[in-house]
Amino acid sequence: MDDEDGYFPEPIAATYDESSSDMFAPDAVGPVVDFLAEQAGGGRALELGVGTGRIALPLAARGVPVHGIDLSRAMVARLRAKPGGDAIGVTIGDFATTKVDGDFSVAYLVFNTIMNLTTQDAQVACFRNVAGHLAPGGCFVVEVMVPELRKLPPGQHAVPFHVGAERLGFDTYDVATQAMSSHHVRVADGQATYFEIPFRYVWPAELDLMARLAGLRLRERWEGWAREPFTHDSGRHVSVWEKPAH
CATH class of the missing domain: 3.40.50.150 (Vaccinia Virus protein VP39)
Structure with missing residues (x-):
């Protein structure tokens, strides 16, 4: 950061x-x-x-x-x-x-x-x-x-929000603290880049x-x-x- x-x-x-x-x-x-x-x-x-x-x-x-x-x-x-x-x-x-x-x-x-x-x-x-x-x-x-906690079955803490050939995205949740992070993976010319942005859901x-x-x-x-x-x-x-x- x-x-x-x-x-x-x-x-x-x-x-x-x-x-x-x-x-x-x-x-x-x-x-x-x-x-x-x-x-x-x-x-x-x-x-x-x-x-x-x-x-x-x-x-x-x-x-x-x-x-x-x-x-x-x-x-x-x-x-x-x-x-x-x-x-x-x-x-x-x-x-x-x-x-x-x-x-x-x-x-x-x-x-x-x-x-x-x-x-x-x-x-x-x-x-x-x-x-x-x-x-x-x-x-x-x-x-x-x-x-989107209703999308989380027991034992799972990740929810995808985009799935494609050039971009993948998923959110992870900590229900004890209300912390979450959005994870972004982008693919170009066979190379992947990754970044994460933290949030607090409310x-x-x-x-x-x-x-x-x-x-x-x-x-x-x-x-x-x-x-x-x-x-x-x-x-x-x-x-x-x-x-x-x-």
């Missing part, structure tokens, strides 16, 4: 957009931007883990002022190189604790990024940090998976308690950005917690 860039140093940043190309498709990005622009309501947006600008750039293009926080200079360099990238303010730092000036109508963490904080303490700190940045009536939006009810500790309250929870109902079979959720207006 590169100490300056966290778990997203140059080798990962260089191929990040291509490896996550499905998430950059218009049908994946559009509903996210629509939802967040509605939540912003003409105010400012704060993206935690802004990365290469998958959401920040199209959201800014919709007229929403966006500021980002990210630990990885390599990822932010990719953002800066894109059209409109220079217009996105970015603060380098850990989004659980890093402060920026001003207040925001909406803060958001998408694509499982809350799990990049690998301890419960850090996740709790993130909610408190966000609450301190929100204007009264502002909201915190999180998109994250529901832990339950919806646990996030609700973190929000309450930070003075936020759950306003809505959906399965996805198109506001599909969240049910016991949902594999992910989009949750919105708000800061009381008074």
Whole structure:
């Protein structure tokens, strides 16, 4: 791991957009931007883990002022190189604790990024940090998976998420600590490369308690950005917690 860039140093940043190309498709990005622009309501947006600008750039293009926080200079360099990238303010730092000036109508963490904080303490700190940045009536939006523990039979701790000729991916779980890791194997010209990214999985009810500790309250929870109902079979959720207006 590169100490300056966290778990997203140059080798990962260089191929990040291509490896996550499905998430950059218009049908994946559009509903996210629509939802967040509605939540912003003409105010400012704060993206935690802004990365290469998958959401920040199209959201800014919709007229929403966006500021980002990210630990990885390599990822932010990719953002800066894109059209409109220079217009996105970015603060380098850990989004659980890093402060920026001003207040925001909406803060958001998408694509499982809350799990990049690998301890419960850090996740709790993130909610408190966000609450301190929100204007009264502002909201915190999180998109994250529901832990896939139902896919684990007794004695097994790995769940594959991609199996192909050029790429293999699987998650490993420690149910005692809620630690998990995503393992990525890529094959090119007969040579394999491997990298691992650690996470901490977190339950919806646990996030609700973190929000309450930070003075936020759950306003809505959906399965996805198109506001599909969240049910016991949902594999992910989009949750919105708000800061009381008074």
